[in-house]
Amino acid sequence: MNQLLYSKLSSLFKVELSLATSIGQIQLDRPVMLASGILGISLDVFNRLYRSGVGAVVTKSLSTEPWEGYPNPTIFSVKGGGWINAVGLSNPGATNFAKMIEPNQDVPIIVSLVGSIPEDFETMIKQFENCKVTAYELNLSCPHVAKVGLEVGDDPELVKKIVTTAKNTTDVPIIAKVGLGTTHYLNTVSAAIDSGIDAITAINTVRAMAIDVETQRPILSNKFGGLSGTPIKPIALRCVYEISSKHDIPIIGCGGISTWEDAVEFFLAGASAIQLGSAVGDNWIDVFNDINNGILQYMKRKNYSSIKEMVGLAKKQ
Amino acid sequence: MQRNNNHTTIVTIEKVIDETPTVRTLVFSDDVMSNVLPGQFAMVWIPGVNELPMSVMISKEPGKAAFTVRKHGPASTGLFNILEGQQIGIRGPYGNSFDLKEGKLLLVGGGTGLVPMMRLLTFVKPTDDVTVLIGAKSKDEVFFEDLANNLLENNPHKVIVSTDDGSYGEKGFVTDLVEKLVSKSHFDGVYVCGPEIMMYKTVQSAHSRKMFVQASLERMMKCGVGICGSCCVGEDLVCRDGTVFDGQHLSTNKEFGHFYRNKAGILENY
Numbered sequence: 001m002n003q004l005l006y007s008k009l010s011s012l013f014k015v016e017l018s019l020a021t022s023i024g025q026i027q028l029d030r031p032v033m034l035a036s037g038i039l040g041i042s043l044d045v046f047n048r049l050y051r052s053g054v055g056a057v058v059t060k061s062l063s064t065e066p067w068e069g070y071p072n073p074t075i076f077s078v079k080g081g082g083w084i085n086a087v088g089l090s091n092p093g094a095t096n097f098a099k100m101i102e103p104n105q106d107v108p109i110i111v112s113l114v115g116s117i118p119e120d121f122e123t124m125i126k127q128f129e130n131c132k133v134t135a136y137e138l139n140l141s142c143p144h145v146a147k148v149g150l151e152v153g154d155d156p157e158l159v160k161k162i163v164t165t166a167k168n169t170t171d172v173p174i175i176a177k178v179g180l181g182t183t184h185y186l187n188t189v190s191a192a193i194d195s196g197i198d199a200i201t202a203i204n205t206v207r208a209m210a211i212d213v214e215t216q217r218p219i220l221s222n223k224f225g226g227l228s229g230t231p232i233k234p235i236a237l238r239c240v241y242e243i244s245s246k247h248d249i250p251i252i253g254c255g256g257i258s259t260w261e262d263a264v265e266f267f268l269a270g271a272s273a274i275q276l277g278s279a280v281g282d283n284w285i286d287v288f289n290d291i292n293n294g295i296l297q298y299m300k301r302k303n304y305s306s307i308k309e310m311v312g313l314a315k316k317q
Numbered sequence: 318m319q320r321n322n323n324h325t326t327i328v329t330i331e332k333v334i335d336e337t338p339t340v341r342t343l344v345f346s347d348d349v350m351s352n353v354l355p356g357q358f359a360m361v362w363i364p365g366v367n368e369l370p371m372s373v374m375i376s377k378e379p380g381k382a383a384f385t386v387r388k389h390g391p392a393s394t395g396l397f398n399i400l401e402g403q404q405i406g407i408r409g410p411y412g413n414s415f416d417l418k419e420g421k422l423l424l425v426g427g428g429t430g431l432v433p434m435m436r437l438l439t440f441v442k443p444t445d446d447v448t449v450l451i452g453a454k455s456k457d458e459v460f461f462e463d464l465a466n467n468l469l470e471n472n473p474h475k476v477i478v479s480t481d482d483g484s485y486g487e488k489g490f491v492t493d494l495v496e497k498l499v500s501k502s503h504f505d506g507v508y509v510c511g512p513e514i515m516m517y518k519t520v521q522s523a524h525s526r527k528m529f530v531q532a533s534l535e536r537m538m539k540c541g542v543g544i545c546g547s548c549c550v551g552e553d554l555v556c557r558d559g560t561v562f563d564g565q566h567l568s569t570n571k572e573f574g575h576f577y578r579n580k581a582g583i584l585e586n587y
Contacts, residue, residue, distance in 0.1 A: 038544050100584075214404060215364040
């Protein structure tokens with residue numbers, strides 16, 4: 001974050017303004033994370049993002065083997081705002097990725113994982129034993145790859161088995177990322193909580209598509225993709241509010257956040273931290289410090305000294 | 318209303334020009350693309366086939382632009398096979414552009430890396446003394462030699478072709494020619510686009526002699542807008558920070574000239 005602004009504001013108001021937040025056992029200096037799937041394959045880029053103000057980097061979702069993903073077009077810009085992507089969970093595989101992040105000491109890295117069966121997650125988590133990992137995020141909600149993601153998240157019994165296996169494999173906190181599938185996402189949340197999950201990320205992209213009227217064919221090579229960005233923000237906000245109203249579980253808000261006001265809305269709905277991705281495509285990586293600074297100004301104006309003071313306030317209204 | 322660069326625009330191919338047996342130029346009408354800066358690129362959708370990043374080629378006619386493509390993989394072969402009257406989608410322009418110096422300039426292009434060099438030539442001043450080096454494997458693969466000479470007809474200039482097998486022009490790698498030229502005289506600006514090893518050697522030759530040098534990088538690209546991360550080189554993203562990088566900056570990049578990433582994002586040696 002902007003150190004100059006930080007010290008200026010702190011001295012002006014004689015309060016120790018802090019962007020630090022905790023999501024259960026996870027401690028972060030700043031509440032804005034890079035969401036999974038975005039810019040996530042190089043440690044050099046992670047370091048740059050950390051310098052640009054992220055509190056943590058969530059990696060691309062990793063699988064047991066490397067995946068090439070779908071052919072292009074893999075992304076579509078929606079008129080009126082938002083993106084539809086079907087990158088297809090392209091990733092270098094957990095083993096290669098673990099080797100790459102082994103030297104990391106400075107950047108809080110949350111490792112995102114996809115798999116079909118509990119053993120996939122056990123195998124992958126073991127690959128990271130020599131790495132400094134802040135948390136694991138189980139991707140139970142990717143809407144455009146068969147046998148993983150939503151197909152797993154839509155099966156609460158399988159979710160229970162995966163979470164239990166992951167929890168038994170490591171002491172590092174485990175987060176479940178849920179989204180909108182055919183099973184009500186609150187059932188997935190309940191299953192994850194019953195099995196000892198440490199936190200919930202809500203939500204993932206929403207299954208969508210785009211058709212070109214001139215050539216009269218679907219644009220994405222996979223036909224269907226996940227809608228992200230500003231169009232899904234109100235939906236994501238509703239989900240965070242619903243989860244925090246029903247459960248006492250740390251929540252990370254994700255879905256269409258692109259401004260500090262969006263971030264604060266999610267805190268007020270019950271999120272202790274937020275993730276963003278599409279806003280990087282719209283505003284590039286300056287967006288992280290812009291949001292940090294906006295949150296700080298808001299805290300100053302409302303006389304809050306920590307993020308925690310804001311979390312869930314809208315539920316009291 | 319101003320066009321949003323990220324939205325796909327459908328254009329019709331009006332003319333197909335065979336440059337070599339494996340290289341074609343496809344001309345289309347589009348005001349935005351006709352005015353792009355050298356180094357900028359478009360994401361080109363070949364319906365039902367793929368989408369790929371392409372440097373935007375100039376056209377002699379106002380309001381028109383073109384893509385020059387070599388058939389290689391399924392995506393570029395799909396674009397190569399597009400016929401007059403067929404439609405493609407374009408979005409962009411994306412990326413930055415070359416910083417044009419004045420005086421004695423050296424432009425180095427290999428294969429379709431010549432495309433941004435040809436666009437750069439439309440920006441040189443009549444007083445600039447311009448040397449263009451065209452690198453190709455053999456005589457069959459040489460193109461844009463006449464075009465470069467035509468674009469520079471009012472300038473003091475040289476267009477030199479080198480072929481790896483010596484079947485046309487000078488024999489040998491174009492990078493040997495670069496080394497020979499920069500060791501003999503000072504250039505105010507050196508610009509390169511082509512295979513990465515060619516760019517790496519050119520940047521080294523010029524930068525080690527404290528000459529201003531820029532390269533337009535190419536990487537596996539999926540989104541073009543800084544989301545997917547596929548095109549990262551070290552901490553740089555070719556789509557958002559490039560495609561053009563200074564020699565000064567590239568000399569600190571650990572991956573440039575040494576590694577590329579495959580479709581899964583795994584680093585592989587050149």
